[in-house]
Amino acid sequence: MSEQQPVLSVRHAHKRFGAIRALEDVSFDAWPGEVLALLGDNGAGKSTLVKCISGIHALDEGEILLHGTAINLASPAAARAAGIETVYQDLALFDNLSPAQNFYAGRELCYPAWLPRPLRLLDKPAMRKNAAEVIERLQVRLPHPDAAVAMMSGGQRQAIAVARATVFARNIVLLDEPTAALGLREARKVLDLIARLRAEGNAVILITHNMEHVTELADRAVVLRQGRKVGELKPDTSSRQDLVALIVGAET
Numbered sequence: 285m286s287e288q289q290p291v292l293s294v295r296h297a298h299k300r301f302g303a304i305r306a307l308e309d310v311s312f313d314a315w316p317g318e319v320l321a322l323l324g325d326n327g328a329g330k331s332t333l334v335k336c337i338s339g340i341h342a343l344d345e346g347e348i349l350l351h352g353t354a355i356n357l358a359s360p361a362a363a364r365a366a367g368i369e370t371v372y373q374d375l376a377l378f379d380n381l382s383p384a385q386n387f388y389a390g391r392e393l394c395y396p397a398w399l400p401r402p403l404r405l406l407d408k409p410a411m412r413k414n415a416a417e418v419i420e421r422l423q424v425r426l427p428h429p430d431a432a433v434a435m436m437s438g439g440q441r442q443a444i445a446v447a448r449a450t451v452f453a454r455n456i457v458l459l460d461e462p463t464a465a466l467g468l469r470e471a472r473k474v475l476d477l478i479a480r481l482r483a484e485g486n487a488v489i490l491i492t493h494n495m496e497h498v499t500e501l502a503d504r505a506v507v508l509r510q511g512r513k514v515g516e517l518k519p520d521t522s523s524r525q526d527l528v529a530l531i532v533g534a535e536t
Contacts, residue, residue: 289352291316291487292337292368292456298345299332299511306332308511310346314456319478319488321502321519325531328508330491334458337489338370339363350455367454371445373461379434383426384408384415386433387448418447422480439470446477456487463494475501499524507531 290313299307307329314320324330335341337348339357347354350366357363363370377386388411394404416429424443426436433441442462449457459478463471478501481488490502498505499519507515507530515530517523 288316290314290349291351292489293349293352294333294337294346295349296346297333297336297343297348299329299336299341300344305511307336307343310508310511310513312506312513312516314487314489316487317482317485318503319482319490319501321498321505322489322491322508323493323498323505323527323531324508327510328531329511330508331460332511333508334370334460334489334491337363337368337458339368364452367452368456368458369449369453370458371442371449371460371462373464377433377441377445380432382430382432383419383444383447384412384429386444387411387415387418387451391452414451415447418451419444422447422450422477424477437470438466439473442466442470442474443477446474446481450481450486453486456489457481458489458491460491461493462490463492463497471497495524495527498527509533 292314295311297307297310310329310333322330322333332341336343337357339360339362342358348357349355355366357366378389381389393407393410394401395407396404412429419426424440424447426440433444446459446462462474462478466474475497478488478490492498499521502519505517505519505527506513507527509531517527519527
């Protein structure tokens, strides 16, 4: 990793909402081919930080860099254009659409290119083919490639949301509690999917409260408390107590 450049760098991030300091001087790096866990209790600033990286909130101070270059993430569209994809807990899937239609909702492939976009035809075969290739590559098992998302299990829906993010995430994927509402078997499938994303060289930022998932999957863990970064550790079984102490503020 030392010979590489971070995919994403956050430098001295500050964010306030009135008198509330949601983020105060937070800095960290995310590297290609690693899973970075973002940990903290409720109100620690994790969601605010993710929303700043996703273009929902603008930093009051500090900067965000992609491959060493500062970037202005003025909107979610700007973040997506920069190759930053976020999967929130609500997944934001259309239940009545197929996986391929969910993949390209709002970003449909159209032809011919010389026509104004409103007059172009949808390239349904290309969208279906591209979606099928991603689903096969990530080993996501679905009842049928054209089945409506509403007919799928929670784990399959979560896998579709993560797979959709990988289609457009040229730089980094952010996952907000991806296993929170899943059973053990479905959570296992999502964790395997995240491991495959890392193996393909993607940078992944994982927000979770499940310490077992952190010690199993994450390469590094950044801990926030009351808007500040209070520690950074390599998570494993021996460091689990140290991570919990940092989260709750009981470190010595």
